Amino acid sequence: MALIVQKFGGTSVGNIERIKHVANIIKETKEKGHDVVVIVSAMAGETDRLIDLVKSVCTEPNERDMDFVVSTGEMVSAGLLSNALNCMGVPAISLTGWQAGIKTDRAFTKARILDIDTSRIKKHLNEGKVVIVTGFQGLTEEGEITTLGRGGSDTSAVAIAVALNADRCDIFTDVDGVYTADPRVVPEARKIPVISYEEMLELAGAGSKVLQIRSVEFAMKYNMPLRVRSTFKPHDEGTLVKEEDDTMEKVLVRGIAHNKNESRLTVVKVPDRPGIAAKLFEELGNNNISVDMIVQNVATDGYTDISFTVEKNDADKAEKIARKVAQEIGAKDVIRDDKIAKISVVGVGMRSHAGVASKVFKTLAQYGINIYMISTSEIKISVVIDEKFTELAVRVLHEAFELDKQGI
């Protein structure tokens, strides 16, 4: 008998039929003798509907009020799923984030989990119940309802799996695993059977929407194996995300991700004095804006340009802050570009093989694709290009690294 955490995303519980289908998957797991804790997202479209409601009251909504309203989406799906199980004769109980003991910081709309008091979950497991927990949310020390930001239900699932010392954490979603590239863009893309945390982390950070980045960080930190699998093919093994080890397929590049959901901001003609960059990014951080890529080149004439990318959602706020800081530090201007895409090539093989970067640049150049920004990590190369070349870039890189040809 194992303790299994199962997470179901919004499309998996998108309507009543699907909720019943999910209840059957849970029932099957329970009937094998396992203890099951389920983390559930809001029904597909519900979070957007609630956000739109809040914005229709006020275009710059209070973030506390936003979380208060949006957190109800998961309550509805959790209650419905619990009801479906109880109706089938499988004893179940739904818990909100706060009932499940999920404690977060006070960063409304993108809170972080600080701690989980699992006593109530354990109590209900001991009663023989399936415990359904609302994903994406928690409670501050002061008793305020918070949400974890988009995709936060994955993080809830992994955090609960870690806190319960679960044997496994299965992330059920609408795709059947992690692919070498988005199959809608590259039809030849292959499903990856096993991938390391680090590679998954880079892919998630690079725009692969299969898993939320914080959930992978969490899993890596506590070495919790994740399995990404499809709600609609529940017997398919999907992709296992685990610690890197020798049994994994030896590859140079594991996959290619793209992200059209960022905007680039450039602060132009920044006086080249110490502390200037710090000032800008501190202000952005204070406003809870996550900055992805940052590029600053060597100053040649006493001035330099600082470019960075942020999520499109944050771009208005980030631009406002950048303009304020620009004025304070005597920079010339702020330029914004919303029509960009980030293409990332990821693989642990890069550590020991040179030449990946040059192959990326050469391949893109060959197709006339101009590179705006470059950023690298030990196992990743990301480039920012004009949005209109996104699909082309992914396809030609997928082909150049022969990702369609690797054996399983």
Add this chain to the structure above:
Amino acid sequence: MALIVQKFGGTSVGNIERIKHVANIIKETKEKGHDVVVIVSAMAGETDRLIDLVKSVCTEPNERDMDFVVSTGEMVSAGLLSNALNCMGVPAISLTGWQAGIKTDRAFTKARILDIDTSRIKKHLNEGKVVIVTGFQGLTEEGEITTLGRGGSDTSAVAIAVALNADRCDIFTDVDGVYTADPRVVPEARKIPVISYEEMLELAGAGSKVLQIRSVEFAMKYNMPLRVRSTFKPHDEGTLVKEEDDTMEKVLVRGIAHNKNESRLTVVKVPDRPGIAAKLFEELGNNNISVDMIVQNVATDGYTDISFTVEKNDADKAEKIARKVAQEIGAKDVIRDDKIAKISVVGVGMRSHAGVASKVFKTLAQYGINIYMISTSEIKISVVIDEKFTELAVRVLHEAFELDKQGI
């Protein structure tokens, strides 16, 4: 400076425009220097939508799951209203039932408030904020979310007003006061400027949907003045519900209510032994079914019939229980009638004037309306009749007691 509790019903917050309108009413009150605590219902139609969702998963839903889901309706409206106020520059905070310290028993879907810990509401009032509390819900000692049953937001409002020792509790709704009869049925019906708790209680119990019965009981018990007023005519004084005193208009009959929302059950040929009725109504009570009228006549041949009415919602459950008990006690049959209406004539004047009952019976007889059941209290006479005569009965009784002619 006073402490004012304002409650807004579902139609008052039925859409975004109305929520903004309500925010303006609150702002106006706040600007007069008052402290304001607001209790809010779910947006009109939302509770029904959520109940339907739960029932579409399971026709006999788990009541705990039901409350878990349905309680989200008020969270959405409270968060939106708080957001509207914050957006206007009026500091506000929304609180769920449990955040507001509302403690209830464990009777899911119709819980009762046991206690309110007002410390958090007071803290936010001291910060100068308008405090918006979700109506209709609370938390058990074990940390389970409960709802108070239909119309429970009125009860939340009065209970909070009492717990805070508020100066006034205004119930804003879609009608501008309590009328001598439903104006949709009787166009000549008059608005009642002042009414006693007892009369209001009888009218509410008799089917007047203006105020929820438990809220009036609560207000009477703690002598909290209630004002029923219209959200859409916020400067109209509405109807004041208060302790009976000499300044009130002297009338025989204050108003007439009707209720088509009950079913009648008759247990036929019950052996006339002590404890039989107790057994039946104990079982119903154990299942949280509220019984309204009970009629049992003197046994003539060792057998008697017991008739009672319950809410139509509870009729299936009640019939099942009645059939079980009927078998156990050796009764002959259970007959159910869903097509009934209860007409009630209410007024403190009845206490000192005989003849009200006979006038009711005579008037109905004159129009050929047969009476199925009769039940009386000190200040009320209720009769159960065939549903199809409902409007006619209300009109002819309104006329017979000259309710259209009384001066204000």
